[in-house]
Amino acid sequence: MKYEPINSNLFIKNRKNFMAQMSDNSLAVFNSNDIYPVSADTTLPFEQHRDIFYLSGVDQEESILVLFPDCPKPQYREILFLRETNEHIAVWEGEKLTKERAFEVSGVKTVFWLQDLEKVLFELMSYANTIYINTNEHYRANVETETREDRFTKWLRNKYPAHSVAKSNPILQRLRSVKDTIELDLMQKACDITEKGFRRVLDFVQPGVWEYEIEAEYIHEFLRNRSKKFAYTPIIASGNNANVLHYIENNQQCNAGDLILMDVGAEYANYSADMTRTIPVSGKFTDRQKAVYNAVNKVKNEATKMLVPGTIWADYHVEVGKIMTSELLGLGLLDKADVQNEDPNWPAYKKYFMHGTSHHIGLDTHDYGLLHEPMQANMVFTVEPGIYLPDEGFGIRLEDDVVVQENGDPFNLMRNIPIDADEIEDLMN
Incomplete structure (x- = not known):
């Protein structure tokens, strides 16, 4: 990123405001955007999904934010899942967020690598009754491409069909429209x-x-x-x-x-x-x-x-x-x-x-x-x-x-x- 670091208090406050409007015993999930291919091995420049950025400040691909304010385990009430980074990845693709750096950016204390997602999510879903999914309901939206968020939602609803479903978008429409x-x-x-x-x-x-x-x-x-x-x-x-x-x-x-x-x-x-x-x-x-x-x-x-x-x-x-x-x-x-x-x-x-x-x-x-x-x-x-x-x-x-x-x-x-x-x-x- 070219921009100067943003005060993580912004993202801490945004999460607090969002979670205050969630129903009891509910869990919300937010995904990064895909990196979209052009052809051969070329891709479009990455653009972060604005919702996960708004709630975490994380500005890289293959990242997931989970919010579960009523989780009986306090350390699991806010979780970031990131693609694991190492020296080899840093050489080929540049620096990615470490767990320590992710906390500095977002204020989220619990950070897992992405390969732990299904295992951790399985435990969380045993406590939760409702899943907040993130759909694009902007009045100008006309999306023909299946997004990473769409694919994840489809997988989640298939794997956990007994859970109730709620929408994150109405909450975000109101929160994001009023600026800090x-x-x-x-x-x-x-x-x-x-x-x-x-x-x-x-x-x-x-x-x-x-x-x-x-x-x-x-x-x-x-x-x-x-x-x-x-x-x-x-x-x-x-x-x-x-x-x-x-x-x-x-x-x-x-x-x-x-x-x-x-x-x-x-x-x-x-x-x-x-x-x-x-x-x-x-x-x-x-x-x-x-x-x-x-x-x-x-x-x-x-x-x-x-x-x-x-x-x-x-x-x-x-x-x-x-x-x-x-x-x-x-x-x-x-x-x-x-x-x-x-x-x-x-x-x-x-x-x-x-x-x-x-x-x-x-x-x-x-x-x-x-x-x-x-x-x-x-x-x-x-x-x-x-x-x-x-x-x-x-x-x-x-x-x-x-x-x-x-x-x-x-x-x-x-x-x-x-x-x-x-x-x-x-x-x-």
Whole structure:
């Protein structure tokens, strides 16, 4: 890992919070992700399953966490199972967690090698009545691959069919959506690294550069600041490419007079930043571009004010739609007849702003969180309105990551990343 060590108190607290919501005499199991093959002997870079990371800080493959708060043997109430390491493995694959190091990272005192799993689990299951299995129930999930977690769950239910089954996901959806102060610091770090990348790009962009060259500038700055990668596939969309919401080819040349929409974010310690900025290739907006830009920025600022405890996500989006409608009327993109005759299920503003304004962000870019429940303090949301004008050859989206506060205004983790149109022009010139 490139990131600095994380205080294990975070993971100790996360486990305590999870176990407090488990039913009596129950046991929960969490698996690492697979290492996925490409072909021949190549694999994709390993990405740890965010749930086991959230609960343990363990960031390597073939790891299992077992939680059993009511176990009659106190030493078995928290257990980590790790792939055994030795000098030979260290030579070929690099350092893996020792039992001692695993305790330092996670705060879990009982650590076994993976080959002891079935034997220890057999004893534990004789005490437990219920198994908590970990399924992916995120509202955007569309998983076609059988995961390591899926295979383990299938094996566990087959071997112990008399046990009741419960789900970990509803507990994790609520816990992970509210961030600890340590998590907020890690997310701030991811945003600060993203800022460095953006400022580097402002100095780099000029007519004739290619979208992939801009992408390269970002990843250079991210890596040199202890990020291992983009938090998600970056969008570097010049000209009309910005009107493709998930444009990721990043293979076109940037022409004088065009705008570039850049939806990028650094990860840090598995936490995501999610930023969008739109800048002029030539260093100066046209009057029309600036008018649309300022309208989007105004919607973003007004939407941000609504991210307070008690807000319902669906109601929030209705209110954002009203603000966007007002701005589109001012730009001449809508008229009063468009609004009066609109379909309530697809309001007139959706012609130019067809996506949502906010989503949870944290360990996942589209993080855990139950959208039908009221917002709470220390939840973190993106705010990302946009106006897309294919007939005019440009689209503008602006996005920051914002913390809901118990009292006072929402806190913008991207407050230091330039966004004012005049400031963008000054920095580029």
